[in-house]
Amino acid sequence: MKRISARAKYLVILMVAFIACAAIFASDYITGASSWVSYQTNQNIYHDGELTVAGEIYSSDGVRLLSSSANGMMYADDMNVRLATLHTIGDKNDSISNSILTTKRDKLIGYNVLNGLFDSKSKEHEMQLTINAQLSSLAYQSLGANHGAVAIMNYKTGEVLTMVSKPSFDPDNPPSDDASDEDGIYLNRVLNGLYVPGSIMKLVTTYAAIENISDIESQTFDCQGGITIGDQWIECNGVHGHQTFEQALANSCNVAFGLIANQLGNDTLANYVDKSGLTASTNIDGAKTSPSRFNLENASSADLAWAGIGQYTTLVNPMQFLEYVSAIANDGTLEATHYIKDTSFLSSITKMTESDTRLLDETSAKKLQELMRNNTMQNYGDYNFAGLNIAAKTGTAEVENDNPHAWFVGFSANDDTPYAFVFIVENASYTGAAMDAAISVLNQIPNIVK
Numbered sequence: 001m002k003r004i005s006a007r008a009k010y011l012v013i014l015m016v017a018f019i020a021c022a023a024i025f026a027s028d029y030i031t032g033a034s035s036w037v038s039y040q041t042n043q044n045i046y047h048d049g050e051l052t053v054a055g056e057i058y059s060s061d062g063v064r065l066l067s068s069s070a071n072g073m074m075y076a077d078d079m080n081v082r083l084a085t086l087h088t089i090g091d092k093n094d095s096i097s098n099s100i101l102t103t104k105r106d107k108l109i110g111y112n113v114l115n116g117l118f119d120s121k122s123k124e125h126e127m128q129l130t131i132n133a134q135l136s137s138l139a140y141q142s143l144g145a146n147h148g149a150v151a152i153m154n155y156k157t158g159e160v161l162t163m164v165s166k167p168s169f170d171p172d173n174p175p176s177d178d179a180s181d182e183d184g185i186y187l188n189r190v191l192n193g194l195y196v197p198g199s200i201m202k203l204v205t206t207y208a209a210i211e212n213i214s215d216i217e218s219q220t221f222d223c224q225g226g227i228t229i230g231d232q233w234i235e236c237n238g239v240h241g242h243q244t245f246e247q248a249l250a251n252s253c254n255v256a257f258g259l260i261a262n263q264l265g266n267d268t269l270a271n272y273v274d275k276s277g278l279t280a281s282t283n284i285d286g287a288k289t290s291p292s293r294f295n296l297e298n299a300s301s302a303d304l305a306w307a308g309i310g311q312y313t314t315l316v317n318p319m320q321f322l323e324y325v326s327a328i329a330n331d332g333t334l335e336a337t338h339y340i341k342d343t344s345f346l347s348s349i350t351k352m353t354e355s356d357t358r359l360l361d362e363t364s365a366k367k368l369q370e371l372m373r374n375n376t377m378q379n380y381g382d383y384n385f386a387g388l389n390i391a392a393k394t395g396t397a398e399v400e401n402d403n404p405h406a407w408f409v410g411f412s413a414n415d416d417t418p419y420a421f422v423f424i425v426e427n428a429s430y431t432g433a434a435m436d437a438a439i440s441v442l443n444q445i446p447n448i449v450k
Helices: 002-036 079-089 133-142 198-212 245-251 254-264 266-275 301-308 318-329 345-353 362-380 433-442
Strands: 064-069 072-075 148-154 160-166 220-223 226-229 232-235 241-244 390-397 405-412 419-425
Touching: 064 079, 079 133, 079 160, 133 148, 133 160, 133 433, 148 318, 148 433, 198 245, 198 254, 198 266, 198 301, 198 318, 198 362, 198 390, 198 405, 220 245, 220 254, 226 254, 226 301, 232 254, 232 301, 241 245, 245 254, 245 362, 254 266, 254 301, 266 301, 318 362, 318 405, 318 419, 362 390, 362 405, 390 433, 405 433, 419 433
Parallel strands: none
Antiparallel strands: 064 072, 148 160, 148 419, 220 241, 226 232, 390 405, 405 419
């Protein structure tokens, strides 16, 4: 009996070990199988290092952006659409990280984790995007010969309409293997670019001031073209004389915002950069943004002034700043950002459980809306934006040994055009380059987006 009892114990131990190993294998299989089948050694979906099998991807306006046939993968017929959507879709050689072809490949190739089979022809593996092909093409062309980025999203729904990065390349005629990437041709500048923000950062300093300086709206600031703070001369873009807080933002006055930053102090300003959502990476349909960088540790009063006006060591990501502006437009709430319109039952259940994110108090958001709207009416010209009621902020970001980058960020306050936007033109030849790019695109939205 003792011998039988010992054998029973060994058998139980073996069974427990077997079940544990099986559970570990099953877990690894479920979580890793989609990655294993996506390796370039899988000849079911790759040929000579190029992905040849994928489902179909469509834009919100019905343009087929990607499909596959016996001849391999095919992109959109229009070259400008191919250039404008490349960094969103991805290329055949997997050179572009954070693209749909890298983050959603298992879905596109039709891999079924339950039976281990491929079925890229199934309707379940068609993918509908919120990206508008025509608007994206127009946004790409608006940058002209400059590098840069454009992103537009619906701040009521979180849908991204445009996510353009330049330079790009035609996926039907990719660069050679030895081509240099010194211009960042493979970089999705919207998701992973980091830029000196310049004066758009004053929107964050303004947010902090509204909530922490009780008399900020009654203060006046005297600008005579610059001011000495600490041991540095903070130069302004003009001589603004006596001005209110509202006028200082409209004038984008460095003197005023250098002083405001020092009233706030290092810790408070840094805290509000965090509260704005800029310093945490965002996961958007499996693609992660590069977090913005803001560090005031051991910063002097002059450093703090420069940080408050968008210089110093600060770098921001375009998508994260777009999300901040979207939250301002939406009374402080950021809807879940996405560019894949997944209509599956599981996705619908997931979206029901998703919660929005509050980045600003509603009162603060509404005040920022007023101030940004005043910027357009006083400086940018309502006549430039045909009835769109644009609320915005420009930015000029100094770049060492080159022309500055030009920014234009904001939103339309109209209910029928609830769109927030960010335009950045790198090394622009004039400060209004980003606003001019925006004018050429935003005025077409009512005609393009239905």
